[in-house]
Amino acid sequence: MKKTAYLSILVLLVTNITSYAARNANQQPATFINAVFNHHPPKAKAIWLNKTLKQQIADILQHPYHGFRIHYWQQQGKTLWILDEIGKEKPITIGIIIQRHKITRLRVLAFRESRGWEVRQRFFTSQFNQVALKKDHQLDTPIDNISGATLSVRAITKLARVALLLDQSI
């Protein structure tokens, strides 16, 4: 049994190491933007953050936001936001599409944390579909946590709230 177990591990290692060079992680934001707007994306706009908006974003993130503005893309009543936030150690980059102040799609474009990869999966991101922002800047639908990925779930939920807030502010 011992030899079989060791051999199985060795086979798995070898087969996976051979695919080391074939790594194709994460979707580039530009690719996502192109796909959303059928390869004819509008020119990026920027929302400049006034003091109130900056404070509201800081309240959601629970830390200050240091930028002056946030870029977005807008076409035919649809806005697209590319935002990132640290989960535990590394920034998670997500793309969010909003129509009529509701999220129509949320996609994790880059996940760099060592744990919590489950947040990239559709079963998690689909929870955000048709979610809107309440007056207290909380989402109007609870987002189910994933065991072992609490910080990543939290970061993505915050970004969804920020995107909806920004969408309301333009």
Added chain:
Amino acid sequence: MKSVSICNLKKYNRKKTSPRNHYFKTPLLTAISATLLSLSLNPAAFAVTDEEFRQLQDQFNQLADEVENNKRAPASNNTHIGGYGELHYNNLNNGKGDAKKQLDLHRFVLFLGHDFNDKTRFFSELEVEHANTEENGVVEVEQAYVQFDLNNHTRLNAGVILVPVGIINETHEPPAFYGVERNPVEKYIIPTTWSGGGVMLSGHYSNGFSYDVALHSGLKTDITKNNGTDIRGGRQGISEAEANNLAATARAKYTGFRGLELAATVQYQDNITQNHSNNVNSATLIETHARYNINHFTLTGLYARWDINGDGASSLQRNIQDGAYLEAAYKITPNVGIFARQNQWDNGGTGDTRKTQTNAGINYWPNENIVVKADYQAQNETAGNFDGFNLGIGYQF
């Protein structure tokens, strides 16, 4: 045709001038300012063309880019630090005059990580338990591994790794779990926190399945204590650890259904005494757990069992050691959660050896990374009959 007030531009520039831009404060700048001021007195000078407006917009954006990039610079550093810790107060009594009233800085942990590039990184965890080493504390490296991304869904960890088993063993930051003390089933059966030196391959698939396969340093139980069947005492740490017998661990996990986690781990080691005894030899650990999270409810169940081979284990009736717990938790608000947990475990031996412990309590998160905890504990006679309450504060960053 659009127009923009030059006075507004001047106001913007004045606001954004930082000490780093002291070189602007020159006679030349004074002369330019004076010229602009005199021009501003002439209403005709207020108007700019669309082209000029676009140029000014571009200049603004370039300036903002530059400042924002400068602000981001420290965060983009490739070396990361973090940590967690927890202070506990136990007020327990067994009704026989034995009281356990103590304050304990149970854990003080520092993380240090470094990204070598996009697909190779280092992660470490240095832990001080019980504040110092003069009494019963320890300082140890709990994790120190290099992680390679093999492809989009496969990673290889090499170094000191946490054994992929149970719930608490890998995710044990205080704000992440209920109860002041970690649950006794994972502590005395699995036994968490359990790390080993070796390699681990981890992969996940879009359907929600994931796996971990690890080959790592195994247990080295003390053959003078219960014939070498003391599993928890057999954790070696990675200080010249004996590697006559490595352990192989495999875990499969399913998280493809919203809110659900199902996992099972199997571990095998040929001789848990590192060949110091044939009286106790191979051992197999099986662990499985389920957690379901819906809205504000979380229900968790875990079962773990060791099967130890050898006459030395069976003669002491310590060849099977197992335990289970069931926990229900409810978040009253985003900052307050309550829980109840029933634990039962048995490390074997003669007579009635089945231990039980009930916990119920509350977690309060004043900040998402800080938790204040209180819980009530009741044990049966076999477990020590220590009843009472625990208080704790924990943090992570």
